[in-house]
Amino acid sequence: MSVAPLAGILDIVPYKGGEATIPGIEKPWKLSSNENPLGCSPAAKRAYQAAAEDLATYPDGDHAGLRAAIASRYGLDAGRIMCGSGSDEIFQLLGRAFLDQGDEIVQSAHGFLVYRLTAQQAGAICVSAPETNLTADVDALLACVTSKTKIVFLANPNNPTGTYLPYSEIKRLHAGLPDHVLLVLDAAYSEYVQTNDYSSGLELAGEAGNVLMTRTFSKIHGLAAARVGWCYGPQVVIDALNRVRGPFNISAPGLAAAEAAILDQDFANQSVAFNTRWLSYLTQEIRALGLEVTPSVGNFILVKFPSEAGKTSEAADAYLRSRGVIVRAVRAYGLNAYLRISVGLEEPNRLTVAALKDFMAS
Numbered sequence: 001m002s003v004a005p006l007a008g009i010l011d012i013v014p015y016k017g018g019e020a021t022i023p024g025i026e027k028p029w030k031l032s033s034n035e036n037p038l039g040c041s042p043a044a045k046r047a048y049q050a051a052a053e054d055l056a057t058y059p060d061g062d063h064a065g066l067r068a069a070i071a072s073r074y075g076l077d078a079g080r081i082m083c084g085s086g087s088d089e090i091f092q093l094l095g096r097a098f099l100d101q102g103d104e105i106v107q108s109a110h111g112f113l114v115y116r117l118t119a120q121q122a123g124a125i126c127v128s129a130p131e132t133n134l135t136a137d138v139d140a141l142l143a144c145v146t147s148k149t150k151i152v153f154l155a156n157p158n159n160p161t162g163t164y165l166p167y168s169e170i171k172r173l174h175a176g177l178p179d180h181v182l183l184v185l186d187a188a189y190s191e192y193v194q195t196n197d198y199s200s201g202l203e204l205a206g207e208a209g210n211v212l213m214t215r216t217f218s219k220i221h222g223l224a225a226a227r228v229g230w231c232y233g234p235q236v237v238i239d240a241l242n243r244v245r246g247p248f249n250i251s252a253p254g255l256a257a258a259e260a261a262i263l264d265q266d267f268a269n270q271s272v273a274f275n276t277r278w279l280s281y282l283t284q285e286i287r288a289l290g291l292e293v294t295p296s297v298g299n300f301i302l303v304k305f306p307s308e309a310g311k312t313s314e315a316a317d318a319y320l321r322s323r324g325v326i327v328r329a330v331r332a333y334g335l336n337a338y339l340r341i342s343v344g345l346e347e348p349n350r351l352t353v354a355a356l357k358d359f360m361a362s
């Protein structure tokens with residue numbers, strides 16, 4: 001008999017990150033991964049470099065410094081914060097600690113792909129609730145909950161749609177869930193949201209016995225390469241995650257960079273202001289070309305292309321590449337007619353609009 005992984009493991013379609021290269025183009029603009037176009041806080045970079053002076057020593061496996069910095073920034077109990085190698089790892093650890101063969105998770109139809117992967121890794125079933133106007137629908141989510149449901153995953157705002165649910169809807173979702181179902185609020189893009197009916201869910205995660213909120217240093221803090229995320233929620237969930245994670249799951253430079261980043265509120269504020277300006281520019285200018293742009297509160301937009309030959313999302317993707325811009329096809333989400341475009345620096349933002357204008361006119 002030969003070696004073989006558990007049933008179902010090789011059926012998993014591996015996650016594919018945004019592409020970064022175009023053959024024949026030396027320095028393409030990468031608008032495919034919702035990264036921070038301003039980079040990261042200079043203090044975070046210095047902290048990363050300083051930590052790299054000592055690579056022989058194990059990092060702090062307790063993440064005490066980072067947890068204290070996060071707790072102080074948001075007024076939280078540091079004992080109820082858990083840090084992961086990106087929020088992706090936290091989702092996977094949730095699967096390890098909470099999902100068994102045949103269990104179910106519930107997500108919205110265009111939920112972040114990593115939730116499905118988490119379920120598949122555990123032999124659990126991913127149930128997708130229909131959306132309304134590319135937005136999560138609380139009643140549809142609740143209708144999918146059964147006695148087998150262990151986790152409801154909701155990215156708010158959601159990637160790749162950019163849409164969000166107001167806090168009143170989040171509270172209604174929570175109120176409709178049985179106590180044994182864990183509601184995971186993925187707030188990866190929360191810092192970008194500018195509407196006053198929104199909440200990341202920190203408060204709910206502090207009060208409720210079954211709500212976990214996750215955050216990341218990959219987006220607003222511009223530290224995607226460092227791989228740091230965190231979550232806040234009930235002690236029993238935090239304790240479980242700490243038992244199934246690797247003892248040194250975050251590198252010392254990653255911890256140092258994240259700790260410095262959370263203290264640099266100026267950089268985060270600048271990033272939000274920059275995003276707000278250019279999100280609005282991209283949305284308005286691309287709508288003016290006659291294309292449908294989903295109202296986004298994140299750092300990216302979702303654009304719908306016509307079905308007529310030569311004007312499809314595939315054609316637009318290829319044309320943008322020919323002009324040196326890489327965006328994200330979202331076929332893996334079933335959104336075949338759409339492209340997701342991250343907010344970039346001024347030059348690629350203007351280039352993208354100009355290129356799409358030429359594309360639509362051609």
Ligand SMILES: *Cc1c(COP(=O)(O)O)cnc(C)c1O
Pocket residue numbers: 034085086087088089112155158159186188215216217218219224227228229
């Ligand atoms: C980018 C993103 C994350 C962050 O992932 P990391 O592993 O922390 O880099 C989480 N959730 C959603 C929906 C995202 O788009």
